[in-house]
Amino acid sequence: MHNSEPIWDHVEARRKAYEDLSDRIWSMPELAYTEFRSSAEHTAMLKEEGFAVTEGPAGIPTAVMGEAGSGGPIIAFLGEYDALPGLSQEANVAEPKPLPGNGFGHGCGHNMLGSAALLAATAMKNYLKETGQPGTVRYYGCPAEEGGAAKAFMVRAGIFDDVDAAITWHPASLTRVDEALSLANTRIDFTFTGRASHAAAAPHLGRSALDAVELMNVGVNYMREHMPSSARIHYAMIDGGGIAPNVVQGRAKVRYAVRALDIHGMKALNERVIKIAKGAAMMTETEVEIKILSAVSNLLGNTPMEETMFANMQRLGPVAFDEADRAFAAEIQATLSEEDIASDYNRCGVEPKTDQPLCDFIVPLDQVGEPMIGSTDVGDVSWKVPTVQARVATHAIGTPGHSWQITAQGKAGPAYKGLTWAAKVMAGTAVDLLKDPALLEQAKADHQARLAKKPYLCPIPPEVDPPLQPRPAGV
Numbered sequence: 001m002h003n004s005e006p007i008w009d010h011v012e013a014r015r016k017a018y019e020d021l022s023d024r025i026w027s028m029p030e031l032a033y034t035e036f037r038s039s040a041e042h043t044a045m046l047k048e049e050g051f052a053v054t055e056g057p058a059g060i061p062t063a064v065m066g067e068a069g070s071g072g073p074i075i076a077f078l079g080e081y082d083a084l085p086g087l088s089q090e091a092n093v094a095e096p097k098p099l100p101g102n103g104f105g106h107g108c109g110h111n112m113l114g115s116a117a118l119l120a121a122t123a124m125k126n127y128l129k130e131t132g133q134p135g136t137v138r139y140y141g142c143p144a145e146e147g148g149a150a151k152a153f154m155v156r157a158g159i160f161d162d163v164d165a166a167i168t169w170h171p172a173s174l175t176r177v178d179e180a181l182s183l184a185n186t187r188i189d190f191t192f193t194g195r196a197s198h199a200a201a202a203p204h205l206g207r208s209a210l211d212a213v214e215l216m217n218v219g220v221n222y223m224r225e226h227m228p229s230s231a232r233i234h235y236a237m238i239d240g241g242g243i244a245p246n247v248v249q250g251r252a253k254v255r256y257a258v259r260a261l262d263i264h265g266m267k268a269l270n271e272r273v274i275k276i277a278k279g280a281a282m283m284t285e286t287e288v289e290i291k292i293l294s295a296v297s298n299l300l301g302n303t304p305m306e307e308t309m310f311a312n313m314q315r316l317g318p319v320a321f322d323e324a325d326r327a328f329a330a331e332i333q334a335t336l337s338e339e340d341i342a343s344d345y346n347r348c349g350v351e352p353k354t355d356q357p358l359c360d361f362i363v364p365l366d367q368v369g370e371p372m373i374g375s376t377d378v379g380d381v382s383w384k385v386p387t388v389q390a391r392v393a394t395h396a397i398g399t400p401g402h403s404w405q406i407t408a409q410g411k412a413g414p415a416y417k418g419l420t421w422a423a424k425v426m427a428g429t430a431v432d433l434l435k436d437p438a439l440l441e442q443a444k445a446d447h448q449a450r451l452a453k454k455p456y457l458c459p460i461p462p463e464v465d466p467p468l469q470p471r472p473a474g475v
Ligand SMILES: [Zn+2]
Pocket: 108, 109, 110, 145, 170
């Protein structure tokens, strides 16, 4: 019998309660920093399981932390539970059908993410209790992954300082160990202030803030040719200065997302974008106010932990889907293009198949694909603590991230099976680290070697606080 089997029994014993938790979170979608009900659900679960609970750690009301066990290494499981706007969708139907209400939906699967991480933590707590081994398990309920960078603020507050290793996962199409590629990302607001005037009778008296925004965007678009091809820049007009073309726009605002391969590259690129904004203000005789809203770091890999997680995946075997799961996934695939489906395979370097609605394999650890890279605030934890992340199949191959199709599949068979499977992989990895001090030392040495090349720079300026939101009425 291998180490993993007793811990997997502990996962199985509690799986139903966590499928139910995932369903409840799915049914109460809340946006970044307003997850008051979702975090209360996680808090109640932690208390019911007997964890010592810290509510609102790092000064973030919708964060929660639970701890159990004593002595030994501190192993952390990271969970999330925030939803997205515009992705409301009925469950288990393969056509767009928003539910009545605010339009929010779990279009990134964070209902499963938090539930599986908490299930892994619970299994490890019960394992520690049963075996009497020294060891401490923590669950971090992390809000606002979607654009809120909560984990970066939590790292900055020091609440990960004593953690020995961190483990997490994300719902996905293909099952694999995350290749630890994500982009560092900053969100910056540029607010231009000029002078309003009658656009026909007194244009010479006006100074257009909208002109400044447009010139800034043109400047940045010219810069694209001269920045690293791995970097990404996007913008959204938050305020175009009003709806009247006959008024010179006295105020306008554009929000930028600047992404680069690592924190250091991102800082350099931010400075160039800021220079362009100042140039646009100078050209238009307007003023610009520059405000960094949030920022996250790129992910740092950890080879010993990745190998350990992969070994757990192999011992467990691929997620075992059934015919009903495949039938619904095939219906979802019918709403996707061939390109959608092929790109999921290409991303992982796997030959595309047309007759495979769900992932019935594990992508090899060393498989090289064409990663399409986003950003995650897990990045900041990974610079502070040796961190590993699983990607586990919970939805049809080809399902785009942040889509109604993900919301539709959030309460289906594959979601439940993937959730439990992810908890087993995470808990199994944790037990291996606990039982093998040499492995944990290797993970730490790997982490230190990466930091020695480039140190961690907190990407959030010290004066920037998390963009906390008020508790909605009636919640
Ligand atoms: Zn996500």
